[in-house]
Amino acid sequence: MDTLKSYFKDDFLIGAAVNKASIDLDRTLLTEQFNSITAENEMKFENIHPEKDRYDFSNSDYFLEVAKANGIALRGHTLVWHNQTPAWFFEDENGHAVSREILLERMQAHIETVVGRYKGQIYAWDVVNEAISDEEGVFFRPSKWLEIIGEDFIDHAFRFAHAADPTAKLFYNDYNESNPGKREKIYTLIKGMKARGIPIHGMGLQAHWNLYDPSLLDIETAIERYSECGVELHITEMDVSMFRFDDKRTDLIEPTKDMLEAQAQRYQDFFKLFLKHRAKITSVTFWGISDRYTWLSDFPVKGRKNWPFLFDTNNQPKPAYDRVLDIK
Numbered sequence: 001m002d003t004l005k006s007y008f009k010d011d012f013l014i015g016a017a018v019n020k021a022s023i024d025l026d027r028t029l030l031t032e033q034f035n036s037i038t039a040e041n042e043m044k045f046e047n048i049h050p051e052k053d054r055y056d057f058s059n060s061d062y063f064l065e066v067a068k069a070n071g072i073a074l075r076g077h078t079l080v081w082h083n084q085t086p087a088w089f090f091e092d093e094n095g096h097a098v099s100r101e102i103l104l105e106r107m108q109a110h111i112e113t114v115v116g117r118y119k120g121q122i123y124a125w126d127v128v129n130e131a132i133s134d135e136e137g138v139f140f141r142p143s144k145w146l147e148i149i150g151e152d153f154i155d156h157a158f159r160f161a162h163a164a165d166p167t168a169k170l171f172y173n174d175y176n177e178s179n180p181g182k183r184e185k186i187y188t189l190i191k192g193m194k195a196r197g198i199p200i201h202g203m204g205l206q207a208h209w210n211l212y213d214p215s216l217l218d219i220e221t222a223i224e225r226y227s228e229c230g231v232e233l234h235i236t237e238m239d240v241s242m243f244r245f246d247d248k249r250t251d252l253i254e255p256t257k258d259m260l261e262a263q264a265q266r267y268q269d270f271f272k273l274f275l276k277h278r279a280k281i282t283s284v285t286f287w288g289i290s291d292r293y294t295w296l297s298d299f300p301v302k303g304r305k306n307w308p309f310l311f312d313t314n315n316q317p318k319p320a321y322d323r324v325l326d327i328k
């Protein structure tokens with residue numbers, strides 16, 4: 001029987017985000033279908049470095065152990081992000097903002113400790129996540145990193161990561177990556193980093209898409225534009241929501257047949273595009289394993305169930321799975 005990882009074995013890795021529950025609960029489907037995993041939350045700052053002098057590698061070590069035992073590659077997510085990073089990291093003992101020099105020292109220590117621990121065992125890192133603003137006319141997203149260090153916080157993060165593990169591919173990762181306005185800002189960022197000799201190797205397109213947008217044209221234009229920077233591409237957090245981002249409906253307890261058919265068509269269209277650009281794309285990761293669990297059941301509408309993946313709430317293939325395996 002074909003599986004995702006076997007069907008695309010000559011094209012790109014097929015990955016899934018896992019968490020402490022799903023890596024065990026959904027182990028059969030995970031090992032059968034996927035050959036890459038990403039920690040959904042367990043390698044983020046607040047979980048892996050919860051206190052100034054304490055790191056917690058228990059979950060990330062376990063994820064690596066499971067990955068190795070099953071011939072699965074591990075993606076690292078994420079080192080520098082405005083979200084899920086504890087406030088103490090930016091403050092001195094009196095609760096005041098630390099200096100640029102101190103924050104750079106702390107950033108370097110964090111990256112050296114985390115990336116260094118898994119040197120040679122993590123094939124790609126999302127070094128910086130979501131540093132570009134969605135707001136028209138604003139380039140960088142405001143954050144404590146930007147405020148205290150300045151615009152070069154990104155360059156430093158990549159340099160520290162490369163020094164800690166020269167074998168890892170280093171990615172900039174972002175969402176709304178196919179929106180033309182944000183695409184051009186990300187393109188400018190990466191182009192500039194390459195021109196300055198910063199060790200950036202890839203662009204992570206999060207691909208939090210839905211039944212209605214973005215258009216295939218915007219996605220393909222983004223794939224081509226980022227590739228022009230001379231970096232490889234990863235699809236890093238793919239899910240296809242049944243709802244537009246601004247649709248706050250909460251009446252459904254299961255997807256309609258029309259939704260499932262529309263989702264199957266969207267997934268087939270997306271994977272046809274990925275195959276067309278297989279020379280640029282080296283990994284495609286879903287931001288979950290199956291509809292049994294998705295972060296979208298709490299975002300943007302808390303408690304509103306969503307069904308964004310190829311496998312249903314019982315880990316069974318949906319129409320979208322059959323359509324993705326019926327392209328070649």
Ligand SMILES: Oc1ccccc1CN[C@@H]1C=C[C@@H](O)[C@H](O)[C@H]1O
Nearest residue numbers: 040041077129175176206208237295
């Ligand atoms: O789609 C978005 C819309 C607004 C803010 C962030 C995002 C996506 N942000 C992602 C989603 C879930 C987290 O687990 C990931 O670490 C993060 O990269």
